[in-house]
Amino acid sequence: MRTFIKGQLWPAVAILLAFTVITGFAYPAVVTAVAQIAFPGQANGSMIVVDGQTVGSSLIGQSFDDPKYFSGRPSAAGAGYDPTLSGGSNLASTSQALIDRISAQVDALRKANGDAPIPVDLVTASASGLDPDISPAAAEYQVARVAKARGMTEDQVRAVVARHTSQPFLGFIGAASVHVLQLNLDLDGLLR
Amino acid sequence: MEGKEVRFGPDTSGLFATVTTGTSTGAVDSMHDSFLPVGGLVPLFNMELGEITPGGVGAGLYGILVFAIIAVFIAGLMVGRTPEFLGKKIEAYEMKMAMLVVLSLAFSILFFSAVATATAAGKAGPLNGGPHGFSEILYAYSSQTGNNGSAFAGLTGNTLFYNLTGSFAMLLGRYAMIVPILAIAGSMAAKRRVAESLGTFPTTGPIWVGLLIGVIVIVGALTFFPALALGPIVDQLINNAGRLF
Known part of the structure; x- marks a missing residue:
């Protein structure tokens, strides 16, 4: 013992x-x-602060409906961009529900932006439902609408888009992306 | 791009899915359920091979050692000598234990998938219809048996049925592998070292690598091809034909 x-x-x-x-x-x-x-910064959630007020996290997307703002991707997180219900749609390529959702989104985009070909990321929901980015093609697709709504020229809007476009890490890992929240803050003249 | 983030893009998402299932990591940066069917086939098959494709990292090490033992046994049969591995003779006992490991992996994945597809409680799980629903079930038990952790997340797994069968799949996936592997280790440790001879099959070099890869792929493909044919493969053909569920 x-x-x-x-x-x-x-x-x-x-x-x-x-x-x-x-x-x-x-x-x-x-x-x-x-x-x-x-x-x-990173340890506390990569928050974006404007004039002493926290407006969001650079990692978490938000939804924008106003035509003068660039809008993000469709979201399957709760009712849309709900950070407490992060997740994808999990729908398969053979899903009727997915095709119906995409068709409805295509109609809505055509109504707001005209008949140009629609970049695929604007009609598909992201994995997290909180994707903060859109592709450069998706930004270009919305440039004319935003410029008209704001009374700016398209080239002025393109210059702001270019400031918030990130290239892939080391040039080949990942894909080029445009940060929607920072882009919209910059358009409102709130970033400096 | 359904189920993928813009900054990762389709190619890095596919790479991440392959690496996370080739090893027993299980983290994801995209939703595997929304991949095209052949894209979902790759992580599924990676887990069903025993998560040993990059050479067996972490708990994958014992998986690939089992396949190495099976490979020297097959090489031994071909040259007609008693197989050896790491200077120890591989005999009937080691082979029985190695086969037990391979069979419990297959049993746990295929048996529970079969039960789920044959019962109302199991069929209530999948989100997507058609063969993709079967892929979701198969992926659930492959991931749980392989201790991976990634999922075809459309499956509603938090039900009594999936919690119970999943827990048994996890128990089998761990203990039905570790116990026979420890038995092999104990038996081999007790054996005397044999000197290398002309009849020893070299466990280095391209012939060995080719043989080992061949054994892994053939065992995995023979065991799981029928299930994969009913899941992602027919799903891809239906997808190409444009049929929806």
Whole structure:
């Protein structure tokens, strides 16, 4: 019995206590401290602040319906861009529901933007339902509508779009994207 | 682009899906359920091979060791000598245990998928109709048996039926593999080392690599092709024909 306590039970309890302290308290404390000191913006949610007011996170998309704003992609998150219900539609390519939804979206886009070919990302829902980006083609598709609604020239709008277009990482990982929230804030003259 | 993020795009999303299922990672950056059927076939097949395609990382290591033992056994049959692996003889006991691992993987995935497609509680799960619904069921048990964690997320998995069968698939996927593999380890550790001879099949070099890949793909394809044919393969053909559900 004594050898059991000394040889097995005590080491097991000691290791449990040691790892509870190391992995349960010390490690999270160190990681939190490093993150808050070295990457405060990212660690607190990559928030976008305008005039002292938080208007959103650069990682989470928001919906824009007004014709003077660029609109994002369809969203399957709750009623649309609901960050508490992040998720995709999970519909398959053979799904009638998917085809119906896309047809309705195509009609709505045609009504607002005219008859130009529609970039695919404007009629498909993203994986998270919170995609903050649209493709450069999707931005170009909306340039004429936004310019008209704002009384700007198309080239002025294109210049703002270009400021918020990101290229793929290292040129080939991922795809080029336009950040919708920052683009719309910039159009309103709120970014500096 | 359904179920994909703009900044990742289709190509990196496909790469991510392949890597996450080739290893037992299970993180996703896109919704596998909305991939085209052949796109969903790749992660599905990766998991059904035992998550060993990049060479077996993490828990995949023991998976690929089992296939290495089967491969030296097949090579041994071809040259007519007792197979050896890492200087130890591979005999009937090791082979039985290795086959137990391969068979429990197949049993757990195929049996539970069959049960789900044959019962009302199982058929209530899939979101999508047609063969894609079967793919969702097959993916659920492949992922749970392989301890992957990714999903064809259209499947409503939080029901009594899927929770119970899924938990058994997870138990089988872990313990029905680890126990026979530990038995192999114990048996091989107790054996005496044999010196390399001319009859030893070299477990390095291109012939070995080709043989090992061949064994993995043939075992996986023979076991799961019928199920895959009923799921993603026929789904793709129906997709090409333009039929909707």
